[in-house]
Amino acid sequence: MSVRVDSAFKEQLKAFGKGDWNECFHCGNCSAICPLTENGFLFPRKGIRAIQMGLKDKLASYVDPWLCYYCGECTETCPRDANPGELMMTLRRYLTSVYDWTGLSGRLYRSFTAHLAVMIILFISVITAFLVFADFTIPLSDQGMVSINSFAPHGLISTLDHFLLGTLSFFLLTNMLNMFVQVIIKDKSVRVPFYMYFIEVWGAIFHFLTQARFSKCEKKRLYWFSHLFLMSSYVIMFVMIIFFLAWFQTDEVHPWWHPQRLLGYYVTAGLILGSTYFMIGRYRKNREMFRFSHHSDWIFLILLFLLALTGILIHIFRINHLPMAAYISYMFHLAVEVPMVVTFVAFSKWSHLAYRPLGLFFANLKKAAREKQYRIQLAPTT
Amino acid sequence: MFKMEEKRIGVYVCWCGTNISRMVDVEAVAEEIGRLPDVVIAKNYKYMCYDPGQDLIVRDIREHKLNRVVVSACSPRIHELTFRKALANAGLNPYMFEMANIREQVSWVHTDREEATRKAKALVAAAVTRVRFHEALDKRKVEINPATLIIGAGISGISAALEIADSGRKVFLVEKMKYPGGHTADIDLSFPYMVSARQLLEPKIRRLLNHPYIELFTESRIAEVYGYVGNFEAEVENNLGIKTKISFGNIIVATGLKPFNPSSVNLHGYGKLPDVYTSVEFEKMLVSGEIKTRDGRMPKNIAIIHCVGSRHNDYHEYCSRICCMLGLKYCNQIRSALPDANIYDIYADMRSFGKSCEELYTQTATRNIMFLNFDQRQGLPQITKACPDEHCEMLIEFKERLSNESIIVPADMIILLVAMEAREDAREVAHAVGVSMCGNDFYIEKHPKLDPVATTTDGVYIVGSCQGPKDITDSVAQARAAASRVLATIAAGTVEVEVTTAVVNEDVCCGCQTCIKVCPYKAISFNQEKKVSVVNEILCKGCGTCGSTCPTGAIKSRHFTDLQILSQITGLMEMELVTEL
Numbered sequence: 031m032s033v034r035v036d037s038a039f040k041e042q043l044k045a046f047g048k049g050d051w052n053e054c055f056h057c058g059n060c061s062a063i064c065p066l067t068e069n070g071f072l073f074p075r076k077g078i079r080a081i082q083m084g085l086k087d088k089l090a091s092y093v094d095p096w097l098c099y100y101c102g103e104c105t106e107t108c109p110r111d112a113n114p115g116e117l118m119m120t121l122r123r124y125l126t127s128v129y130d131w132t133g134l135s136g137r138l139y140r141s142f143t144a145h146l147a148v149m150i151i152l153f154i155s156v157i158t159a160f161l162v163f164a165d166f167t168i169p170l171s172d173q174g175m176v177s178i179n180s181f182a183p184h185g186l187i188s189t190l191d192h193f194l195l196g197t198l199s200f201f202l203l204t205n206m207l208n209m210f211v212q213v214i215i216k217d218k219s220v221r222v223p224f225y226m227y228f229i230e231v232w233g234a235i236f237h238f239l240t241q242a243r244f245s246k247c248e249k250k251r252l253y254w255f256s257h258l259f260l261m262s263s264y265v266i267m268f269v270m271i272i273f274f275l276a277w278f279q280t281d282e283v284h285p286w287w288h289p290q291r292l293l294g295y296y297v298t299a300g301l302i303l304g305s306t307y308f309m310i311g312r313y314r315k316n317r318e319m320f321r322f323s324h325h326s327d328w329i330f331l332i333l334l335f336l337l338a339l340t341g342i343l344i345h346i347f348r349i350n351h352l353p354m355a356a357y358i359s360y361m362f363h364l365a366v367e368v369p370m371v372v373t374f375v376a377f378s379k380w381s382h383l384a385y386r387p388l389g390l391f392f393a394n395l396k397k398a399a400r401e402k403q404y405r406i407q408l409a410p411t412t
Numbered sequence: 413m414f415k416m417e418e419k420r421i422g423v424y425v426c427w428c429g430t431n432i433s434r435m436v437d438v439e440a441v442a443e444e445i446g447r448l449p450d451v452v453i454a455k456n457y458k459y460m461c462y463d464p465g466q467d468l469i470v471r472d473i474r475e476h477k478l479n480r481v482v483v484s485a486c487s488p489r490i491h492e493l494t495f496r497k498a499l500a501n502a503g504l505n506p507y508m509f510e511m512a513n514i515r516e517q518v519s520w521v522h523t524d525r526e527e528a529t530r531k532a533k534a535l536v537a538a539a540v541t542r543v544r545f546h547e548a549l550d551k552r553k554v555e556i557n558p559a560t561l562i563i564g565a566g567i568s569g570i571s572a573a574l575e576i577a578d579s580g581r582k583v584f585l586v587e588k589m590k591y592p593g594g595h596t597a598d599i600d601l602s603f604p605y606m607v608s609a610r611q612l613l614e615p616k617i618r619r620l621l622n623h624p625y626i627e628l629f630t631e632s633r634i635a636e637v638y639g640y641v642g643n644f645e646a647e648v649e650n651n652l653g654i655k656t657k658i659s660f661g662n663i664i665v666a667t668g669l670k671p672f673n674p675s676s677v678n679l680h681g682y683g684k685l686p687d688v689y690t691s692v693e694f695e696k697m698l699v700s701g702e703i704k705t706r707d708g709r710m711p712k713n714i715a716i717i718h719c720v721g722s723r724h725n726d727y728h729e730y731c732s733r734i735c736c737m738l739g740l741k742y743c744n745q746i747r748s749a750l751p752d753a754n755i756y757d758i759y760a761d762m763r764s765f766g767k768s769c770e771e772l773y774t775q776t777a778t779r780n781i782m783f784l785n786f787d788q789r790q791g792l793p794q795i796t797k798a799c800p801d802e803h804c805e806m807l808i809e810f811k812e813r814l815s816n817e818s819i820i821v822p823a824d825m826i827i828l829l830v831a832m833e834a835r836e837d838a839r840e841v842a843h844a845v846g847v848s849m850c851g852n853d854f855y856i857e858k859h860p861k862l863d864p865v866a867t868t869t870d871g872v873y874i875v876g877s878c879q880g881p882k883d884i885t886d887s888v889a890q891a892r893a894a895a896s897r898v899l900a901t902i903a904a905g906t907v908e909v910e911v912t913t914a915v916v917n918e919d920v921c922c923g924c925q926t927c928i929k930v931c932p933y934k935a936i937s938f939n940q941e942k943k944v945s946v947v948n949e950i951l952c953k954g955c956g957t958c959g960s961t962c963p964t965g966a967i968k969s970r971h972f973t974d975l976q977i978l979s980q981i982t983g984l985m986e987m988e989l990v991t992e993l
Contacts (some may be wrong), residue, residue, distance in 0.1 A: 032809055032818040032819055032820045033817060033818070033819055033820065034821075034822065034823075035782065035784070035820070035821050037754040037755075037780070037782050038754075052776060052777050052779075053778065054776065055783075076815070079814050079815040080815065082782060082783075083812065083815060083817075084573070084782075085815065085819075088815075088817070121607055174715070307931065
C-alpha cells in the first residue's frame with residue numbers, strides 16, 4: 031500500500047517544537063552516535079524522514095521518541111545543524127496530541143495563549159471558590175494549632191481530589207489505550223502474543239521506578255539524578271494527596287522526624303531543587319536538551335516551583351501559628367495545583383510519565399514478538 | 413664496395429627500484445646480453461629514467477662511440493620519448509633506439525624469478541637483434557594555414573571563435589541553425605549563480621556578428637574535409653545549395669548535443685499526459701515568464717524527476733552531468749515564482765559537484781522543497797492520471813529509498829530532467845573531420861586526462877558537449893583551451909609530423925588498392941597515371957595496417973620494416989634456444 035506524501039505536515043509540526051528539519055540530508059550520523067537506538071528502533075533519522083515526507087500514519091505508530099532521553103549527542107554530531115535531538119522532543123509533544131482523542135492537547139501545545147487562558151480560568155475559579163465558601167477567620171484551635179482541616183476539610187478536599195483523579199484518569203487511560211491502538215494494533219507487521227504482555231510489563235515497571243535507561247546516556251548523571259529526584263517527589267506528593275490526604279494533611283504538627291514531615295521535606299526539596307535546576311538550565315541553555323524550550327516546558331516548571339513555594343509557606347505559617355497567612359497560602363497552593371494537574375496530567379508534558387514506560391513496554395513487546403516471528407521463520411518446517 | 417657500418421650497441425637493464433629487480437635477475441640479464449655480438453657494453457642501473465640514468469647513456473655514447481642503444485625497462489609508452497631525447501642529446505639519431513619491456517611484460521606478471529629472468533633475456537636479445545637494423549629517420553615539418561574552421565556556433569563554438577579571431581586570425585564559423593547561440597540561447601538562468609544566460613550570450617553574439625576576422629555561415633553544413641594538419645580544405649554548403657570553398661589549418665568541432673526524448677520511457681507518460689514536460693520545454697516556459705499548466709492554471713504541486721534516460725541500462729548508462737543542478741535551479745526558480753506551491757524533487761542521487769554547486773543544494777534545501785530519493789534498480793517513478801477526488805492532476809508512485817516506503821506524490825505539473833545525448837548527425841560530422849566516437853556517439857579526446865580537447869587526428873579539436881554532456885562553464889573552458897592550442901600551432905608556423913609512416917615502392921605496387929580500403933586515416937590515394945598507391949605522409953599515423961595487408965610487399969612501414977620485425981623474432985628465438993641448450 032502506498033502512502034501519500036504531505037508537504038504541509040512540516041508546517042503543522044512547527045507549533046510543537048523547533049522547526050521543519052529541512053536541513054537534514056540523511057547521513058545517519060545521529061542514529062550512529064545514539065547510545066539508546068537499536069535494531070528495529072533506529073532513531074532519530076527515520077523520524078526526520080517521516081516528518082519531511084509528511085507520513086502522519088507512520089508517525090502515529092512511531093514509538094521511538096519515547097525511547098529517547100535527549101542526551102543531545104545526535105545534535106552535537108549533526109553536520110547540518112538539523113537538531114535531531116529537538117526533533118525527538120517535538121515528536122513527543124506531537125504524539126501526546128495524537129494520542130489525545132479530545133483534541134485539547136493539540137490546542138494547549140499549539141497555542142500559548144490558549145494554555146495560559148485555561149490556566150487563568152482555573153486559577154480564578156479556585157480562588158473564587160475559596161473566597162465564596164471558605165472561612166478565613168477560623169482562629170487557632172484549642173491546642174493552638176492552625177485549623178487547616180476546618181478551613182478546608184480533608185474529607186471535602188479528598189472528595190474533590192478523587193473526582194479530579196477520576197476525570198483525569200479517564201482521559202489519560204483512554205489516551206493510553208489510543209496509544210496502544212496506534213502503536214500495537216495498527217502495526218500489521220508484528221502480532222504480539224497475549225502472554226508476552228505479562229513478561230514484558232516488569233521491564234517497564236523497573237524502568238519507571240529507576241529510569242535506568244536514562245543513565246545510559248553518557249555524561250548526563252546529574253541530569254538523570256535531578257530528573258529522578260523531581261519525578262519521585264512529584265509521584266510521592268501525588269500519591270499522598272490523592273490517597274492519604276487524611277494522614278498527610280493534619281492540623282497537628284508532628285515532630286521533625288515523623289515520616290509525614292520527612293516525606294514532606296523530601297517532596298519539597300525535590301520539587302524546589304528539580305524545578306530550579308531545570309529552569310536555570312533552560313534559561314542558560316547550557317545543555318543540548320535545554321537549547322529549545324516550548325511554552326509548555328516553562329509553564330510546567332514555573333507551576334512546580336510555585337507549588338513547592340506555597341507548600342513551604344503553609345508550613346512556615348503553621349509552625350508560627352499564623353492562621354490567616356496559612357489559609358491564604360493554602361488557597362494559592364490549590365489555585366496553582368488544580369490548573370497544573372488539569373492541563374498537564376492527561377493533555378500535556380506530565381503525561382509522559384505514563385507514555386514513557388508505556389512506550390518502552392510496547393517497544394519491548396514488539397521486539398520480543400519480532401524475535402519470535404524470526405525464530406519461527408528460521409525453524410525447519412516438518 | 414658498400415662498406416657495412418660497424419654496429420656498436422649499448423644495453424641498459426633498469427631495476428625500476430625493486431619493480432623489476434625483485435622478479436628479474438638484472439645482473440644476470442646484463443651479463444648474458446653483454447656476450448652477444450655487437451654489444452659493446454651492457455649495464456644495469458637502479459632507475460634508468462632518472463637524470464643519472466640518462467646521463468649514463470649520454471656518457472657511454474660519447475665514450476664508447478655507441479651508435480645504437482637498447483634500454484630494457486618499462487613500457488615504451490611511458491619512457492620511449494625520454495630515452496630518444498637522451499640519444500638526441502648525445503648527437504645520435506633518436507630512432508637508433510629500441511626498448512624492451514621487462515616490467516609490464518615480465519616482472520609484474522610473473523611469479524617465478526628464474527623463468528622471468530629467462531624471458532627478460534629473450535626480450536632484450538630480441539631488441540638487440542632488432543636495433544641492428546634500425547635506420548636514421550628525420551622529423552618532417554609542414555607549414556600551418558592560420559585560418560581555423562569551427563563547426564557549431566553554440567557557446568563553445570562562439571567562445572573559441574572570438575578567442576582566435578581576437579588575435580587577428582581568420583575563423584570560419586559554420587552553424588546548422590538559422591541563428592548562433594545553440595542551447596544556451598534557450599536557457600533562462602544559468603546555475604549555480606543564477607545569472608541570465610542571455611546576458612552571458614548576447615554581447616558575445618553581437619561581437620561575433622561584427623567581428624572582421626569571423627566569417628559566419630548559418631544554415632550551412634560541411635560536406636567533407638580534405639587535407640591534413642595545417643592544410644585542410646572543405647566546402648561549406650548552405651540550405652540554398654550555395655557552396656563556398658574554404659581552406660584552413662585547424663578544425664574545432666563544437667557541434668553540441670541534443671536532449672533525450674522521454675516518450676520511450678513508458679512509465680513517465682510523456683506525450684500522453686498533458687502536463688509532463690521535458691527540462692527543455694520547461695526552460696522555454698521560464699523564459700516566457702509564466703509557470704502554467706496546459707489549461708492555463710497555476711500548478712499547486714510541481715514535481716521534478718531526475719535521471720530521465722540517464723544512468724539506466726535501457727537508455728543511457730552515463731550520467732548527463734547537468735540535470736541535478738538544473739533540478740536545483742528549477743526548485744529555486746519555482747519557489748520564487750510560486751511561494752506556496754508544493755515542490756517535490758525526485759532524484760536518484762544528488763550530484764552537486766564543483767564550486768558553488770553543493771552550496772546551491774544546501775541553500776535550496778532550506779526553501780521547503782521535499783527531496784525524495786528513488787532507486788533506479790527498483791523501478792522508475794510511475795506517473796498516472798489522478799482521480800478527481802485526489803485534488804491533483806497526476807500521481808507519481810515509487811519506492812522512496814531513504815524511508816523504505818512506497819509513496820504517492822501528487823502533481824499538477826511534472827518536469828522530466830531528460831538526459832543529454834549525442835546529435836543524430838554526430839556520425840556524419842565525425843566521418844567528415846576524422847574523429848573517433850565512443851559507444852554513446854560522443855567524440856573521443858586524445859587522452860581523457862592529459863589531452864582533453866585534442867583528438868587522434870592532428871589539427872582537429874573537440875570542445876563542449878559533443879565530447880560529453882557539459883555545463884556552460886566547462887564548455888567555455890574547453891573552447892578557450894582548444895583556441896589556445898590552435899593559436900600555439902599557428903604561432904609556431906610549422907608543425908612536426910610523424911615520420912614512422914608507410915612508403916610505397918612504386919616499382920613493386922600492383923595497383924590493387926587494397927591498402928586504400930584498409931587505411932583508417934584516409935592517408936592513401938591512387939595515382940591514376942602511374943597506377944600506384946601514394947601515401948600522404950602527413951596523414952599517415954604509421955599504424956602498419958597497409959603494410960601487413962599489401963599482397964606484393966610494396967608498402968614498407970618505416971621503423972617497422974619486415975627486416976626489423978623478423979630479426980626481432982629471430983633474436984627472441986635464438987636466445988630461447990641458447991638458454992635451453
